[in-house]
Amino acid sequence: MDKSEVKRIIDEHIRFMVWDMQLQKWEIETTLDVLEDGDHAVCVADHSYSRASITIDYTRCKDEADVLSTLRHELSHILHAPFDTYRRSIRHLVQDDGAWEAMEHVYKTAAEQTRTAIENMLRYGYGIMPGKRADYVAPSVNPYAEEPEIPHGGAITP
């Protein structure tokens, strides 16, 4: 797809998708590039600083639905970023490359399975397709805002 068209789709939808996944505390940078290793997209998330970088290979995007599915896939990876902190923390403790390779395989498989479960929950459990929802009604950000005021020192009487 054309790079500017992919950018337009992301700009139109990302803040709504971030809200749907409650990732507002994250500083998320998206980059459109050509990835050499065959990946459609990659996400690098740093849980310590709540920063994530998503790179999408726009040349591999087929259409708008594909862009949005790819974006949600990468946003889902941010949800398990705390496990990545663990992974990076133990790296220097594993000297055996074969052992590390096996651990990486298990980590990546578990990460993709978790991400798939999140996607299935959103898509099939809640009926939330990737992208901005046309039928969305925003709840009150603070549910307590609608509670009746409690008089100082008193109890609420019906």
Ligand SMILES: [Zn+2]
């Ligand atoms: Zn993935």
